[in-house]
Amino acid sequence: MTASTITLSDAPVPDPPALDSGEWGADVVFLGRVRGTEDGRAITGIEYTAYPEMALRVMEEIAAAMRAEHGPHPVRIHHRTGFVPAGEPSILIATGARHSAAAMSLCSEYLRRIKTLAPIWKRPVFA
Numbered sequence: 335m336t337a338s339t340i341t342l343s344d345a346p347v348p349d350p351p352a353l354d355s356g357e358w359g360a361d362v363v364f365l366g367r368v369r370g371t372e373d374g375r376a377i378t379g380i381e382y383t384a385y386p387e388m389a390l391r392v393m394e395e396i397a398a399a400m401r402a403e404h405g406p407h408p409v410r411i412h413h414r415t416g417f418v419p420a421g422e423p424s425i426l427i428a429t430g431a432r433h434s435a436a437a438m439s440l441c442s443e444y445l446r447r448i449k450t451l452a453p454i455w456k457r458p459v460f461a
Contacts, residue, residue, distance in 0.1 A: 338397040338409050342389050342454075344416035347423040353408045358430035360437035364445060366425040368418050372458035379419040384454040389413070392452045400444065407431050407440060413454060 339351075350363040368380050397409055410428040418424045427444050431437035448454075 338394060338411075340390060340393045340397065340409075340411045342384060342386055342393070342413050342415060344414060345412075347412050347414060347426045350426065351410050351428055353410070353428060353430040357432075358408065358437075359432045360434040361428065361430045362434075362437040362441040364425075364427040364441050365423040366427075366445070367423050368420050370420040372460070375458075376461040377420055377458045378461050379417050379422075379459050380424065381417050381457045381459055382413070382415045382424060382454060383457070384413075384415050384452075386415075389452045389454050393448060396444065396447045396451065400440065400447075404431075404436070404440060407437075409440075409444065411444065411448070413448070413452070415454070417459065 347365065353361045371377060393411055401407065408430045412426040414424045427441050429437060429440045429444065431440055
């Protein structure tokens with residue numbers, strides 16, 4: 335599998351997918367969870383808002399750019415919108431590569447680009 339599966343919704347983060355088709359030597363799954371504090375203050379969760387059409391387009395562009403730079407690889411991204419309680423995941427990134435270091439690097443770079451480029455905003459809900 336080298337296709338992208340990218341979703342943005344208020345649905346909970348799905349179970350991590352199995353990416354290994356026998357071609358990839360390493361699968362990396364990242365779950366970004368909402369912490370119980372923000373700026374040293376207790377929170378009940380985070381309210382995520384987005385411009386959905388643009389956010390999905392930007393995440394698809396990120397996947398295309400990553401493939402152009404790093405070659406074919408599978409990727410699954412799910413970012414939640416709406417209220418996400420503390421302790422629950424707000425983002426899933428799963429990717430694969432032939433070697434572990436490359437898979438970890440890909441996952442880290444996907445997260446960095448999504449956080450800096452995708453029009454998804456967060457507002458902590460303080461306790």
